[in-house]
Amino acid sequence: MARILIVEDNELSRDMLSRRLAKKGYEVVAAENGEEGVERAASDKPDLILMDLALPVLDGWEATRRLKTASQTAGIPVIGLSAHAMAGDEQRARDIGCDDFDTKPVELPRLLGKIEALLRGPRP
Numbered sequence: 001m002a003r004i005l006i007v008e009d010n011e012l013s014r015d016m017l018s019r020r021l022a023k024k025g026y027e028v029v030a031a032e033n034g035e036e037g038v039e040r041a042a043s044d045k046p047d048l049i050l051m052d053l054a055l056p057v058l059d060g061w062e063a064t065r066r067l068k069t070a071s072q073t074a075g076i077p078v079i080g081l082s083a084h085a086m087a088g089d090e091q092r093a094r095d096i097g098c099d100d101f102d103t104k105p106v107e108l109p110r111l112l113g114k115i116e117a118l119l120r121g122p123r124p
Helices: 011-023 034-044 060-069 089-095 108-120
Strands: 003-007 027-031 048-052 078-082 100-103
Touching: 003 011, 003 034, 011 027, 027 034, 034 048, 034 060, 048 060, 048 108, 060 078, 060 089, 078 089, 078 108, 089 100, 100 108
Parallel strands: 003 027, 003 048, 048 078, 078 100
Antiparallel strands: none
């Protein structure tokens, strides 16, 4: 099954999402901030990244930009996640390279649909 990297600073959210995805058969790896997320993406080579956009150390906006400009990680689909989505955030997320966008708290069936669509879809 596919490996998913969850980049989320909130321990409860990270653990809850990790458990729910593991129950669906995904292999899950996690990072607590954007800098660690960029490092884990390069080392663990996930099939997809769930990126919280409000992160410490290096925010998810910049982490995604770095991932999408590095040849080693540019083809990994990224779903940007935001608990405080403002008008224009989805477009901003897509402009920096997110392949999709969702809001928190996560509605698992909707998120799973987005994950599955990206995992099936063509890579750039």
